[in-house]
Amino acid sequence: MAPTLLELTASIVSSHAAVSELSTEELVQEIQKIYSTLQQLEGGVAEAGQAEEQKAPAMTLKKAFQPDQVCCMICGKGGMKTLTRHLAQVHNMKPGEYRKQFGIPSSQPLTAKKFSEARKKMAQERGLADNLAKARAVRAAKLKEKKAAVAEKPAKAPRKKKA
Incomplete structure (x- = not known):
């Protein structure tokens, strides 16, 4: 049988009181604080997520x-x-959700401007844009050849169904 919130509160507070001296007021405040915290935790993570x-x-x-x-x-x-x-x-959130929550326009990158510029410069120095263009051209040529080969093959005559 699962312990009730009151039993859990009593257990936590008694453990805390055993290792530190508490006045009557502090003990009552501790009981109230622990009990309300346990109630919030029992209420579910969904409520905490909505508040966040x-x-x-x-x-x-x-x-x-x-x-x-x-x-x-x-x-x-x-x-x-x-x-x-x-x-x-940390926040289990996607960039789109973050943008929506704070009204950040999609044109605003989620990176530091100097960082983006440094990466762009490095890519240009390495010729990555040229390599990408070449790879796309090769792929397009292969697709074109494949389509031409398929078009050249004679179409098979449809088979007649046996009755």
Whole structure:
């Protein structure tokens, strides 16, 4: 049989009181605090998730997206180059949900501007755009050859069904 909230509260408070001295007032406050916390936990994670979604942003858009770093508008953590991994690991949220929650336009990247520029410059230096264009041209040529080969094959005569 599962213990009730009152039994759990009594157990937690008695364990805490055994290792530290508490006045009568502190003991009553501790009981109330533990009991209300257990009630909230029993109420479910869904309620906590809904309350978290409706929280106000920790900072403004301008402060969150700086040239050399980005900050999370949920928890206020900063110093990151990109937000995507942080959102997934810490807040279990996709970038689209984050944008919707805080009204961030889709034209606003979730990365630091200097970081994006450095990656773009590196890709240009390595010739990645040219390599991609060449690969696409080769693939298109192969598809064209394949379609031409299929068109050249004579169509098979349909078989007659036996009655």
